[in-house]
Amino acid sequence: MFTLSITELNRDELYQKLSNQSAGAIVVFEGWVRDHNQGKKVQSLEYQIYHELALKEGARILEEAKEKFNLHQVLSVHREGHLKLGEMAIWVGATASHRDDAFKATRYVIDEIKHRLPVWKKEHYVDEKPEWVFCRDHHHHVHFEEADFYSKQSKVIDQNKLKNARVLVVGAGGLGCPVLVSLATAGVGLIRIVDPDRISLSNIHRQFLYSPNLVGEKKVVVAKARLMELNPFIHVEAVSEFFKTDHLKDIDLVIDGTDSMHAKFEIHDACFKFQLPFVSAGVFKAEAQLRTFNPGQGCLRCLEGETPDDSLLGNCNDFGVLGAWTSVMGSLQASEAIEFLQTGTNTTSASTLYLNLKNLSTYLLKNFANKDCPVCRGEGDLLLNSLEVLHAQDGHIVDIRNMSDEEVAQINFQHSKTILCCHRGVRSKRLTQQLRSLGHESVFSLKGGANSLGE
Numbered sequence: 001m002f003t004l005s006i007t008e009l010n011r012d013e014l015y016q017k018l019s020n021q022s023a024g025a026i027v028v029f030e031g032w033v034r035d036h037n038q039g040k041k042v043q044s045l046e047y048q049i050y051h052e053l054a055l056k057e058g059a060r061i062l063e064e065a066k067e068k069f070n071l072h073q074v075l076s077v078h079r080e081g082h083l084k085l086g087e088m089a090i091w092v093g094a095t096a097s098h099r100d101d102a103f104k105a106t107r108y109v110i111d112e113i114k115h116r117l118p119v120w121k122k123e124h125y126v127d128e129k130p131e132w133v134f135c136r137d138h139h140h141h142v143h144f145e146e147a148d149f150y151s152k153q154s155k156v157i158d159q160n161k162l163k164n165a166r167v168l169v170v171g172a173g174g175l176g177c178p179v180l181v182s183l184a185t186a187g188v189g190l191i192r193i194v195d196p197d198r199i200s201l202s203n204i205h206r207q208f209l210y211s212p213n214l215v216g217e218k219k220v221v222v223a224k225a226r227l228m229e230l231n232p233f234i235h236v237e238a239v240s241e242f243f244k245t246d247h248l249k250d251i252d253l254v255i256d257g258t259d260s261m262h263a264k265f266e267i268h269d270a271c272f273k274f275q276l277p278f279v280s281a282g283v284f285k286a287e288a289q290l291r292t293f294n295p296g297q298g299c300l301r302c303l304e305g306e307t308p309d310d311s312l313l314g315n316c317n318d319f320g321v322l323g324a325w326t327s328v329m330g331s332l333q334a335s336e337a338i339e340f341l342q343t344g345t346n347t348t349s350a351s352t353l354y355l356n357l358k359n360l361s362t363y364l365l366k367n368f369a370n371k372d373c374p375v376c377r378g379e380g381d382l383l384l385n386s387l388e389v390l391h392a393q394d395g396h397i398v399d400i401r402n403m404s405d406e407e408v409a410q411i412n413f414q415h416s417k418t419i420l421c422c423h424r425g426v427r428s429k430r431l432t433q434q435l436r437s438l439g440h441e442s443v444f445s446l447k448g449g450a451n452s453l454g455e
């Protein structure tokens with residue numbers, strides 16, 4: 001059994017767990033925190049571990065050792081958190097009928113754990129600032145400095161601006177993978193990844209953060225571990241959920257890596273509500289487009305009033321997609337996001353890029369802003385969706401399906417919030433606009449009408 005522990009390891013207890021009269025012998029390896037490493041005086045160290053993956057991979061390693069070396073039993077515990085000098089960092093014990101097997105198995109387990117587990121080690125020194133140490137290569141430790149990591153890009157960007165940036169990436173799929181790798185390696189200080197999906201085999205040809213041995217794992221968990229491996233100087237948050245407005249908290253910029261129109265519109269509306277820029281891309285067959293939505297420069301609702309139905313369009317499940325195509329578009333999204341974080345604007349804020357990935361024709365079409373668009377006019381919140389209505393405790397719903405326009409106009413709007421509900425949300429929206437223009441600011445329209453409530 002492989003476990004992790006935040007408290008000091010007790011070797012007597014561990015021995016007892018392996019006591020076995022038919023084994024006759026035990027081989028144990030203990031790793032301790034020592035007071036020096038590569039000429040530096042070590043004071044203490046810190047382990048950061050990705051539980052979900054580490055436990056699974058650790059169990060796998062012990063299973064392999066048991067099989068390979070014909071063990072009776074094998075047990076290992078890895079410490080996490082802050083460790084003092086002399087403390088035990090890892091304990092591996094193996095029992096076998098033949099001592100050679102037990103020796104080899106113990107060696108195998110410790111080497112594989114060092115090599116395969118998502119474990120990060122930070123060394124604290126007596127008279128220098130702490131450093132992250134790369135544990136994967138068990139033959140030698142590599143120390144590194146943050147400035148060296150970015151030395152080849154410091155001439156093209158202001159690293160501090162990126163370090164202080166907080167970016168939300170919705171979707172860790174075909175677009176999300178290149179976006180995430182580019183942002184992480186560029187040094188975006190905080191990356192929050194939102195995606196509810198698990199890895200499937202058909203994802204991997206374009207979603208290169210994943211591999212076949214991880215099918216069934218949560219995408220965000222694997223993506224986070226991979227990104228932290230690529231760049232230990234950033235923070236990554238993994239949220240295995242569908243996008244919701246809460247995910248925008250403390251975020252500077254959003255990147256949309258989803259492949260459904262419904263999701264894109266949802267992210268779009270939420271970003272406009274909170275005045276956040278977001279970079280969106282779409283790939284349909286070999287046709288791709290890229291646009292940054294920046295409040296004040298037009299929006300999707302300027303063109304399309306209602307959210308289009310996904311079933312009327314297609315996505316990669318229907319038409320197929322090439323990994324090279326989504327990689328190009330994801331990289332462009334990341335590049336536009338970085339430009340925006342650096343300068344407060346970018347090319348695709350003003351124009352949408354259309355790109356044919358087969359013949360490589362491109363054109364930039366100036367974005368259209370509709371001066372009557374309710375979202376751009378900041379009236380986007382005159383629409384409430386059914387969930388928001390549920391949470392609107394200070395409001396009440398008025399069913400206007402059997403009321404005339406005149407009767408609606410007679411309603412007493414003194415309540416703090418009045419939500420009009422018609423069949424599909426079209427008439428209630430029109431009436432809400434009229435009533436607001438008459439000064440009734442607390443009137444709202446239920447988006448999608450009674451249909452959206454499942455009536």
Ligand SMILES: [Zn+2]
Binds near residue numbers: 298369370373374376
């Ligand atoms: Zn608009």
